[in-house]
Amino acid sequence: MQEVLHQLRITKRKKKHQAVLKLDMQKAYDRIEWDFLRDCMLQMGFSEKWVALIMQCITTVTFSVKLNGEPTPFFSPSRGLRQGDPLSPYLFILITNVLTWLMQKAVAEGSIQGIQLNRFCPKLSHLMFADDVIFFMDGTLKECQNLTLTINRHCYATGQAVNLNKSGVYFSKNCPPLLKRNMAQELRVPVFDKTGKYLGIPTEWGQSKKELFAWILTRVNSKLEGWKEKLLTKAGKEVLIKSVV
Secondary structure (H helix, E strand, C coil): CHHHHHHHHCHHHHCCCEEEEEEEECCCCCCCCHHHHHHHHHHCCCCHHHHHHHHHHHHCCCECCEECCEECCCECCCCCCCCCCCCHHHHHHHHHHHHHHHHHHHHHHCCCCCECCCCCCCCECEEEECCEEEEEEECCHHHHHHHHHHHHHHHHHHCCCECHHHCEEEECCCCCHHHHHHHHHHHCCCECCCCCEECCEECCCCCCHHHHCHHHHHHHHHHHCCCCHHHCCHHHHHHHHHHCC
8 A cells, every 4th residue: 555655656757647536335234235246146156055045144134123222123124234244244245346347347448547556567446445445546537437437336236335425535746736626526525635544554654663653652542541551460461462553
């Protein structure tokens, strides 16, 4: 990720505009369409009997909600995957692979360029980890429209929806303000001055080691605020290191 952002910083010398789109999927697990999931598994070559067993595990679940402390009658959902179920992450990966296939197809057709760290490596169009997605594209309205079309196709088929309030786009330094504004309007997301964090880790690091590890010290200090750090046992310190550091 650090090399990718470095590539964006040096685009000024190449006089080429590039952008990073950071998307947040709204209730990603809860919006999965069961029909699409079944068809997706069948298209991937899974046995029909095995697919039927998986769908039976998904569709037979029931829920009850507490209202004023009293449980309501059980009801059955019509879509979605249960978070916390050991099977759900694997099924969700099958769904996200469809977006990867759409992006690869768009890059092969030339509608999305992505970025290239050097001339010997393949093009990089996106990074994904569960529902955290980052897209890389040229800073042009045409490519912006093509990427929007690809994302909308994926959302329409799978039932996914983008949380526009938590999403944003980041541009290379040489990108004109008018182009930034037009691309942000096309994507319907705000412009980020910084890319923030990805998977809980800052994506922009300077040369100072003090700044590099400051976020770790901040997290440790926040954990220690309610603890008596001088009275921590050896086991307590081990837990702090494993869970935070």
